[in-house]
Amino acid sequence: MHDSSARSTHSAPAVRPSACPGLLRIVASRDGGICRIKLPCGQLDAHAARAIARAAERHADGVLEATNRANLQIRGVQAGAENALSHELLAAGLGPRELAADDVRNLLVSPALGLDTAFDASPLARQLLDLLERTPRFHGLSPKFGVQLDGGESLAMLEHPNDIWLSAMSNDAAPLFAFGLAGCPPQNETDCPALAAVTAEQVPLLVETLLHLFLDLASDGQTRMRHLREMHSDEVLQERLQQRLPFPLHLGPRVENWRRPSPTAFAHLGIHPQRQPERSLVGAGFALGRLDSTTLLALADLAERFSGGQLRLTPWQSLILPDVAQADAAVVLAALANLGLVIDAAQALSRIVACSGSSGCARGLADTKADALRLAERLRHAPPAGVHLCGCPRSCAAAHVAPYTLLAVADGRYDLFRRADGVAGFGQPLARNLSLDAASDLLAAPGAPTDA
Ligand code: SF4
The missing domain is CATH 3.30.70.3340 (Alpha-Beta Plaits)
Structure with a gap:
């Protein structure tokens, strides 16, 4: 969602280089700097919201963005204002408890945490955030390394792969938590099953042990759990994990056959x-x-x-x-x-996502934001199944493959793909080098596209 070099602030500690924006690492983009504010469990109060809004007005042009990990970012940060912006946000209590922990605050939970399940996973989520923030060794994890805690809420994002996922196996007051690596909780028969399960009380020690195991086994350049799974089978990882734990993992058919009930579509609206x-x-x-x-x-x-x-x-x-x-x-x-x-959900815009595109990103081949608005207008009477407009193949705006992807190939021109089981990347190519009008005609009748 950005291009090239980071314009680091000079706050202590030294900000480590990364292309990912953070509170202290304002990353340059075509429309100015980007400052990402990681919100614990996606939550903030009115006081914090006002502080962010005023900081965005004072040090940028007032444009904000909600991210697909339930964070907020300020766009268009003025050159020279980076330090002042970071300090203002820290003073408002929006930073981590230790500055070096900013990158590691990547815990994804349901926005309905504690609101629609018998077991309230909020205290567990706080324990996990605390673990990530207070353990100096974990501060070196990739800024993209993510953990998901799913309490079984009916409002749940289960399509974003996470390095570690945990998911309540039942909707009662004392659920077991199934867990897995580099993926999502299984919903369908063919999905990769859970590795094992633990009780809620065992979750913090499990996550701590898994993170140490990852850091012990990962070599240079292996920054994500999927890299480890490419080197070691699930059986080997499970065995190595069990050797380090003081309690037995729950295994067997109940765990292997468990499938996460599907969340309610569009329950966020x-x-x-x-x-x-x-x-x-x-x-x-x-x-x-x-x-x-x-x-x-x-x-x-x-x-x-x-x-x-x-x-x-x-x-x-x-x-x-x-x-x-x-x-x-x-x-x-x-x-x-x-x-x-x-x-x-009947509004077409509820089903369309777009990256910054050429108006905000040097890599963008098309103005995806403006094109997405035009597309939504053309599809207002026939909302599509879900469309993602990408300015380039990096696919910043969606952590999962959308039902349809429009990948920019030139200004106002797109290749169209349809998600398909077993097909890598954006899926099956349906048509190449389409104008936006031609793409919207195909999307209005999704059965019609002929394969490229
Ligand atoms: S996907 Fe969009 S925002 Fe991300 S790098 Fe490409 S053009 Fe930029």
């Missing part, structure tokens, strides 16, 4: 009841993941009035307001719509 009586969560999406500081300030006001000041970002580049009184939910949803947010 609209009004959904919580397990807490008389309470609802209300969700809405940011069109193409972008919002401005004025919108964020308005969202902070709305949260203060209706959700106890709480806001939660989601991996769908959207947000929810939790704990809204049922009687107020419709008012809140209407307010979100008035702010220009997407509130309904």
Whole structure:
């Protein structure tokens, strides 16, 4: 989502080089610097939201972006303002407990954490974040190294592969947690099954042991769990793990045959009841993941009035307001719509994602953001199954393969792909070098495209 070199701040400790933006590492892009603010469990309060909005106005041009890991980033940071921006965000309490831990705060949870399951995984999530932040050895993990804790919520992102995933095997007060490496919780018969399972109390020690095992086995250049799985079979990794643990892993048919129930599609939009009586969560999406500081300030006001000041970002580049009184939910949803947010799966924009494209990124071959808006307009009466517009093959805007991908080949021209089982990359190529109008005609009748 950015190009080339990092413009590091001069804050201590030394900011390690990486192409990934962080709170202290403002990365240059065509439209200015990018500062990524990692939100613990995607959550922030109205005070923090206002601090981010004001910092974006003071040190950038007020443009913000919701990421597909439930974080926020400020775009267009002015040259020379990097240090001041980082310090302002740190002063607002938006940094890690130790500065060196900023990159490792990659714990993905459901935005409905604690809101729709019998077991509240929130304390466990805090323990895992604490583990990542307070263990100096883990601070050297790749900024892309990710851990997922899935409490079994019906609102869940299960398509983004994570280096370590854990998932509640039942919706009761004491679930076992299945886990696996370099992938996603299995939903279908053919998916890679869980490696093993542990109790909730055993999860922190399991994750700590897995991370040490990874760091012990990984050689130079092996930065992700998938690299380790290329070198060692799951059986070998499981055996090495068991040797280090003081408790037995749960194995056998119950774990091997376990499949995660499918989450509810588009549950991040609209009004959904919580397990807490008389309470609802209300969700809405940011069109193409972008919002401005004025919108964020308005969202902070709305949260203060209706959700106890709480806001939660989601991996769908959207947000929810939790704990809204049922009687107020419709008012809140209407307010979100008035702010220009997407509130309904019937809106084409709810199914379209686009990277920064040529307006924000030197690698972009087309203005994907502008083209995505045109596409949404053309498809407003026939919302597509899900389309991802990529300015180049790096695929920054989506961590998973979308049902359809439009890959830019020149300004306003795209190759069209359809996701297909067993086909690597973006899937099966359907047509090459399409104009946007030709692509939208094909997408409006997805059965029609002829194979290239
Ligand atoms: S996918 Fe988009 S944002 Fe990412 S590098 Fe390519 S053009 Fe840039």
